[in-house]
Amino acid sequence: MTAPAQSTAAQSTAATGAADPGAASPAIAALAYHDGEFVPLADARVPVTTQALQYGTGVFEGIRAYAGPDGELRIFRAHDHYLRFLRSCRTLRIDVDRSAEELCELTAELLRRLGTGSDMYIRPLGYKRALMPGTPPGVQLQRVSDALSVNAFRMGSYTKSSGIRCAISSWRRPQAAVLPVRAKITGGYVNNALAVDEAQAGGYDDAILLNSRGHVAEASTSNVFAVVKGQLVTPPATADLLEGITRETVVTLAADLFDTRTSFEDLDRDDLLNADEVFLTGTGAEIVPVNEIAGRSIGSGVPGPLTRSLVSAYQDVVRGQNPSYHHWLQAVGSTTA
Known part of the structure; x- marks a missing residue:
């Protein structure tokens, strides 16, 4: 993302x-x-x-x-x-x-x-x-x-570590038959911009878009995860989303470090509203807790335990503090002023 x-x-x-x-x-x-x-x-x-x-x-x-x-x-x-x-x-x-x-x-x-x-x-x-x-x-x-x-x-971290508020957008994520949604095509981001503009006009931080079938697709520039009845869930690629690299990273870290497998299945609006935890993942956004959706608190209204653990683990990995994932890092080498 x-x-x-x-x-x-x-x-x-x-x-x-x-x-x-x-x-x-x-x-x-x-x-x-x-x-x-x-x-x-x-x-x-x-x-x-x-x-x-x-x-x-x-x-x-x-x-x-x-x-x-x-x-x-x-x-x-x-x-x-x-x-x-x-x-x-x-x-x-x-x-x-x-x-x-x-x-x-x-x-x-x-x-x-x-x-x-x-x-x-x-x-x-x-x-x-x-x-x-x-x-x-x-x-x-x-x-x-x-x-x-x-x-x-x-650019450092620019999202709120304490969590954000999301709207459910009235704009729908395009179908893969309409736009190649698995590619990061510049023109396609008009859809994202409209969704963000609508959400921010309503006082929210970000927007979550549904697909044409009414299932959760993704946020404006991030993938969506939810902890539902103790299970980590994220929408499948068939939900018309961009398969994020941070999304894949989180799936790997959850399994490797916290013995938590991710279920790839469709999520509805109600699944998010009744989830124990919701968070977003993307390269720019990193891992962002979602405390409120459509005016309703998620869980206790603060970042949940799995979300907090993944945020900490992710920072260790990207900053080279977990040697098990050094293969994901490319050293830049000496810089010149």
């Missing part, structure tokens, strides 16, 4: 390093990979005629890098993110001409050039650029050139 857009107010602190690395407001870094080279962020531009801007024909990923207690920066599950990124690219016939391994190294090089030891959020973007010569105007995926950009910015 993804993170909120970068705050332009933070740009002035990016070059000086004055921003708090754990602050909720992210700081945009001064360098990006664009058009095959590393350039100042201000020079990473696209024309208004860009096909992806006109028609939403782009794909993206959200990836985090965490500073460990030793001060080293490590990218969490970069290879898995880039495998999904390339699958999304194939869906829209975007050829970025790089393997997952090459994209991992490109990202590490970008972070080295940025020279930061702070937590970072990385945004790769593959997109349709311009019509090939002789191609008539129109909505199309073939005979359109492709492009790749990667930028990164400082």
Whole structure:
């Protein structure tokens, strides 16, 4: 899943390093990979005629890098993110001409050039650029050139560790037959933006979307988990959701560390309202307790025991403090100021 857009107010602190690395407001870094080279962020531009801007024909990923207690920066599950990124690219016939391994190294090089030891959020973007010569105007995926950009910015945890309030959105998650929901397609996130706008207008923090069949799909940028009658449950891939990498991580940690298996089954609105615990998972959001849904307290109205345990375990893993999961971490290496 993804993170909120970068705050332009933070740009002035990016070059000086004055921003708090754990602050909720992210700081945009001064360098990006664009058009095959590393350039100042201000020079990473696209024309208004860009096909992806006109028609939403782009794909993206959200990836985090965490500073460990030793001060080293490590990218969490970069290879898995880039495998999904390339699958999304194939869906829209975007050829970025790089393997997952090459994209991992490109990202590490970008972070080295940025020279930061702070937590970072990385945004790769593959997109349709311009019509090939002789191609008539129109909505199309073939005979359109492709492009790749990667930028990164400082970002710590930005959600409320004490828990959030969610609305059940009136907007429905698109069916897989309408939009390839298992791909992170830029144009598809209009649906998410509408749901968030509606929820926030009603005084909530986030929105949970149902699918066309009335079952829980996902939150605006996160997957949904619930503890129902003592069992950990999350909707299956057939619920028209994006199969999150943090979702998969949580399923693994729950089984390995807490002897808790996850059941993949449809959840209804009532299942959430009567659950003992509800939490959201996503790369940007990490693991977020949900204390209230549609004006009703979940459980006792505070983060539950399994949620708290998973939050703690997740932070240990991403910061390299659990050696059993070091295979998920890619060391960035020495940075240059």
